[in-house]
Amino acid sequence: EIKQAAGTDYTAAVANRDKWQPAIKRAERPDAYGFHSSILDSPAKTQWVQVDLGESTTEITRIRLYPASDDYAGVGDGFGFPVRFQVAVSNDKSFNTNTVIFDHTQDDYPNPKLAYLEIPHREKSPIRYIRVTATKLAERSNDYIMVLSEIVALDEDDGNSARGKTVTASSSIEAAVRWGRQNVTDGLWPRPVSDDGAQKWFAAAQQVQRLWLQANTAERKARQQKLHEQQITWRSELAAIPAGAMVYAAASHFKAQANFKPTNGSPREIHVLARGDIRNPLELANPGSIPVLSETGRFELANNHAEGDRRAALALWLTQREQPLTWRSIVNRIWQHHFGKGIVNSPNDFGRMGRLPTHPELLDYLAQQFRDNGQSIKELQRLIVTSSVYRQGSQHDAKNQLIDNSNQYLWRMNLRRLSAEEIRDSILSATGLLNDTQGGPGFYLFKLEHPEHSPHYEYHKYDPTNPLSYRRAVYRFVVRSQPDPYMTILDCADSSQSTPVRDETITSVQALAFLNNKFNLAMAERFSESLQQESADITSQVRTAFSRMTGRLPTSQEQAEFEQYARKHDLKNFCRILFNLNEFIYLD
Structure with a gap:
């Protein structure tokens, strides 16, 4: 949008800048890189570097600032050049009185790469000191710096009055030979392929920036700020999502290793095998389906089709x-x-x-x-x-x-037992502990030991009071090679094979599991604790527990018998009995 608003002048300026791009490339760089300020935590902290020419002079006609270059972490040419800054001259070391000869503190100065900044000095009053003050530092990664390679003070004969002169600074990293305050007057700086071409490149780059800023109106800036704030919000929301687990996925494009060679998406040939014998291949098998919607069931694919095209054809055939x-x-x-x-x-x-x-x-x-x-x-x-x-x-x-003895025509509703997962979730729900949070990572119903070589899934070491396991059973981590014994007793399907209809058994082991499994014991204890917190009356406790497990109030006989049992054997053991009720386990 901004490019369109900037128009053809902007397009031409970009083309002109790109034309001079080869000239700005680095041709050579000395071992001494230049001056480097301390690393700071804010771009607004002022930094300065100052050259003492040794004596007052009126011969200075222009001052040049040369950018630095570094390959560390890919920072490149123009590294650390101040974003907003000014250049001042003075005959006073403390700069109580001074003359500002260049001021770029109101807007950002583009990265000059290896193009120098030349500042004319037309005043004839004597000067001894040159100071470059950065009011907005260059960003490095999450911190900020000021870096210059060289400060040059030229007279009419191109003599450099600053070379070898004393340098002071607000701060400086002294790491010889690469960084040091005196490097800024050592007469060394990185050279581009062409000084003249580099200056033309930078002039074009400044023109590009000016046209861009003109087109970037206040209304557009406000929209950008709003989008930036939304981006921050979305990033914080994304950061709050738990990190995903490592995924192992099959791929058709990878680097060949010994006999493991990629197919690069090309489908391999499949032959009809006589009696399944791979040593006796017959005709080539073409991709297709069973002949339900067409006479042949063949997929119409191009001769040079990829494996993904076959998968897509099958998906389209299934969903038409x-x-x-x-x-x-x-x-x-x-x-x-x-x-x-x-x-x-x-x-x-x-x-x-x-x-x-x-x-x-x-x-x-x-x-x-x-x-x-x-x-x-x-x-x-x-x-x-x-x-x-x-x-x-x-x-x-x-x-x-x-x-219809088998009720296949549904003249009545079938009695249905809850699945293993439903039983576990119902116990958690009845006891008030079920965490119904949707999505997110799963949980273990075992203690994982030795995962680095041969993992041991120790179900007997699992802590049933761990709140992380109070989520619905659909989120539990299923180990195909070692199923959960408790869930298996309740006829949970084997996840390693297709199970269209689950087996439904009635065994004494199931009753023992409902009474003695660690999970049921822990839930019975928590259930009894919650009942005691709700009421101190055993009659009310029994009535509440029974209605919560069955969806109805107990009859007077049931109430009396359950009260007697709870008084004699404790409320916790009464809750264990409720987990074993047919009315709880079956939908009738």
């Missing part, structure tokens, strides 16, 4: 509107989540070896609704849970059982 399998499979999975069985009771197999749908028209209707209404899983679930079939009770009906 006319693709029946994708939409049916998704809604079948969600139906299975709510009813325990899918409309197709083989969710991993919609082919010839799979089961036929019990309600094919319903499956297609739900698939169409899902596809045509934004593909929102939330909307699909709302449609299912507000239906009359979902809102049925689970009461037994002998007549219906004779017709």
